[in-house]
Amino acid sequence: MPTKTYSEEFKRDAVALYENSDGASLQQIANDLGINRVTLKNFDQ
Template structure:
């Protein structure tokens, strides 16, 4: 994953601002901060998950699961490319 252009302090302040704004929507708070509303929503969700007991372990496991899924996906993609190439070659040679 890439690095964020927003510091952890900025993210924490943004989440705190969202929680302190009475009736403020993600869109309105995000606009004031100059970030996309989905970015702010993700930060708020991540902060709420981190506040739960056992969240550190769950977050680490979720990260590992994402990495493992990506690792498994690569050979599956290569296999699919080879399967399609074999089908193409078979179709070209059978005329």
């Protein structure tokens, strides 16, 4: 399976969405964005 590449803008927006979503879990945000929870977590590193 090919590796999916995300733009820097998508990564920044995804992290900002998670950081600004009171009470939302990492899993919930990842599901909403259609990405894996670990992928979202790695964006923030």
